């Protein structure tokens with residue numbers, strides 16, 4: 141079955157201020173859907189709300205994953221469904237090693253933890269600490285292979301999570317995590333920003349490989365530069381908390397030519413046409 | 419432990435004399451004990467008016483609730499003969515020598531024979547007093563003086579035993595020495611640690627304090643790092659959560675000596691710990707590491723001093739603590755740079771992670787600088803687990819509990835990765851995991 145993430149008339153507020161003002165958007169597995177919009181329009185907020193950030197309050201509308209609302213799910217439960225958010229600004233967590241953290245995440249997302257817990261409940265016997273994790277050797281092998289395949293330096297494994305990482309390293313780290321967690325739908329929040337051309341290629345290449353493997357991507361970006369490397373199936377324009385225009389790759393080119401100023405000037409027209417959604 | 423305390427002696431001047439009689443102690447020691455008892459009686463009980471006691475109250479502490487142990491516990495001739503739990507505990511660290519004390523009696527001693535031939539002395543303080551009286555006499559009380567505080571005075575009047583490590587000149591021992599200090603119920607224990615590293619020697623010692631249910635521990639440690647010596651002292655306080663704990667520790671470093679200290683304060687109901695680093699000759703370097711993770715109504719108080727008396731010394735302090743439930747920590751530290759102690763480089767940092775709305779961490783770092791060409795930095799932080807960290811980890815599929823656990827463990831990593839003994843590191847990790855709660 142192809143997974144589908146549907147966002148329907150989504151309104152969300154933070155600290156009483158409405159940021160999302162009726163978002164409609166559909167992301168399918170295997171597709172790249174680019175979301176372009178000016179700074180401050182609410183793109184990151186959309187990513188956070190999809191991932192379940194507790195700070196943001198959904199005031200109206202719904203988010204459906206394969207037809208079921210995920211609004212009541214905790215962030216980890218959404219991750220287990222196969223939703224992934226690559227952060228625009230990944231936080232650095234001192235002292236937590238990339239490898240240990242990722243092993244725990246992989247184990248959780250692939251159900252090792254739940255299986256052990258069920259078994260303990262069923263048999264009434266405790267399992268030893270560590271049994272809820274993917275076996276070390278298996279994990280190591282997969283991690284090394286994935287790092288090689290996605291052009292991430294092997295030293296990442298030993299480093300602390302994003303601690304002292306350059307901007308580019310953080311973005312590569314997000315791609316590595318995504319590659320290990322193998323989500324069905326990924327929201328990539330400006331995974332291209334602040335990257336030099338080599339890093340951009342690595343990140344784009346990673347996204348392409350995962351999409352080829354069947355992942356669906358919502359590619360949030362401010363610039364159309366990454367779209368030279370990742371070919372979108374659809375492009376939506378985001379403005380002031382909602383999608384104002386959706387079309388094919390040509391929308392990105394038009395936007396590049398005319399700029400966000402044009403969107404602002406023609407806002408009424410765009411909304412009247414109701415060419416929102418796909 | 420199979421040992422039962424059948425009879426116990428109340429704490430009094432009679433008890434002080436009884437110790438000297440029982441062990442037929444030399445006159446100098448007998449005198450010293452009686453003088454210490456007088457000092458103890460002369461020093462008033464601490465009140466909050468004293469700066470060091472302002473945040474730590476002794477409400478509920480009554481000396482008469484504790485007694486000196488009388489019975490002689492069973493002594494073990496080999497590791498194999500030891501009860502299983504002690505054998506297991508010792509096996510956690512690959513050591514060059516081991517010493518187990520039960521209520522002030524050495525119940526097990528072990529030292530690599532080659533080391534003994536080289537002149538290394540590692541034994542209980544009571545045996546050292548018999549076999550190396552002069553060495554003990556010269557060092558005992560040379561760092562921590564009797565009138566330092568009321569608990570030090572009490573300690574010098576009543577100590578029964580302790581650990582003695584002497585490393586001769588030019589001897590370097592890689593493997594650690596380990597000491598287990600076991601304390602029975604309702605007992606007052608006065609463990610005394612003497613570490614002497616002669617010129618260009620090197621050693622690591624680990625002391626682990628355990629037990630003391632409803633009891634008290636009043637310990638003193640004195641460390642002498644002579645010229646170019648390299649000493650590591652890891653002190654693990656795992657006392658029962660009903661114990662009162664007082665500890666006075668002082669370290670002196672001579673020219674070019676290197677000293678590393680770890681204080682891990684896990685247990686006790688209340689702890690008052692003084693750690694005083696005296697850099698007495700140029701070229702000395704001292705590191706003080708601290709860990710604590712308080713729960714329930716625990717109260718842990720560390721008071722440190724980095725005393726730079728001479729030029730060209732460095733010191734580096736890092737204390738990290740997590741606080742849960744209704745617990746409380748106090749950290750009070752001073753970097754003191756004396757006039758003329760130029761080129762001092764001193765660092766002091768205390769970080770606290772607050773896990774409960776009812777927990778509280780007080781941090782009072784301090785600088786007192788009387789030289790102008792120095793570099794001194796200090797700082798203190800106190801923060802809750804950042805929600806942004808939790809969200810990031812949860813968005814990757816970790817439950818809230820696992821996420822918080824990882825963040826707390828990560829918080830301690832900065833100290834853990836500076837612990838030189840893998841077995842000790844594993845013990846510390848287990849203590850943290852235990853408190854953070856394995857899923």
Ligand SMILES: Nc1ncnc2c1ncn2[C@@H]1O[C@H](COP(=O)(O)OP(=O)(O)O)[C@@H](O)[C@H]1O
Pocket residue numbers: 154155159177178179180181182183184185186195
């Ligand atoms: N946690 C927050 N608290 C207050 N305001 C916020 C918060 N997060 C976002 N906003 C506001 O929401 C608006 C949209 O921000 P954001 O989603 O980051 O936009 P974009 O990613 O498109 O640049 C901005 O005006 C921003 O100031």
Ligand SMILES: [Mg+2]
Pocket residue numbers: 183184185228329330
């Ligand atoms: Mg953004």
